[in-house]
Amino acid sequence: MGSRFDITISAKDSLSAEKYIDECIAEVSRIENLLSDWKSDTQVSEVNRNAGIKPVKVDKEVFELTKRALNFSKITDGAFDISFAAAEKIWKFDGSMTKLPSAEAVKESVKKIGYQNIILDEQHSTIFLKLPGMKIGFGALGEGYAADRCKELMMAKGVPAGIVNGSGDMNTWGTQPDGTPWTIGITNPLNKNKVFAVMPLRDNAVTTSGSYEKFAMIDGKRYAHIINPKTGYPATGLSSVTVFGPSAEMANGFSTSLMVMGKEAGLFLINQFHDLKCVMVTDTGEVFGSDNVELIPNKK
Known part of the structure; x- marks a missing residue:
């Protein structure tokens, strides 16, 4: 999918884990061969x-x-x-x-x-x-959907715990071997080497959309890869949006949307979905969260 996938499996031995990981990779490849818009035969x-x-x-x-x-x-x-x-x-x-x-x-x-x-x-x-020249692409949902499918596949095979991370679109199940929850560190978009919050994951998914990984610098200004479909220009105002939810596909759809919608409209929308949580960071470094997120640093 043009993206890095990291797969973590809890299994009785390394051979079993490798077999399950290979099955996940095969599933990701299968989905890519359905959804890719740069492979001509999909x-x-x-x-x-x-x-x-x-x-x-x-x-x-x-x-x-x-x-x-x-x-x-x-x-x-x-x-x-x-x-x-x-x-x-x-x-x-x-x-x-x-x-x-x-x-x-x-x-x-x-x-x-x-x-x-x-x-x-x-x-x-x-x-x-309907229109000649139109084009659809699943760059904003494909990795999340693949992560969800891998989780379903592994759970159906009785794998007790794991993480599938498709370039930041992550789904988890079970716990770490010591019984503690998997945890996610949210990157500070103003300093990629630092994490500003750590949150537990309990059988749920998380996705971060941001302007700090994939962008173009033109005349000293950063233009992020997330395009506002209405204007045709890159979205501005937010540096990153992290969404927690029941599926990586859903989390990605919302994180991408909120980047485009901006803080006010984005928070208004996410607060209507009680099974979703979000943390957003503005271009100026302020941190905000949905109503059901507690202890967010610098929340204003």
């Missing part, structure tokens, strides 16, 4: 190739994930949108970008973004992108 690439032309039949798994992605778009009023992939061509976060794209190019890219133009046909299990 179902998602087929959907993108037929934008504005015809509906494409996909596996139920791809259909259901797309359906859940559209639900994120609805509850976040478009702050989350898998059709943002159309804007990827004009923004590069691999170090090669030295100047901003023209306002005209950004405006043009936004014309192809719009979850309302993703048409799902449940009866025939098809996805149709």
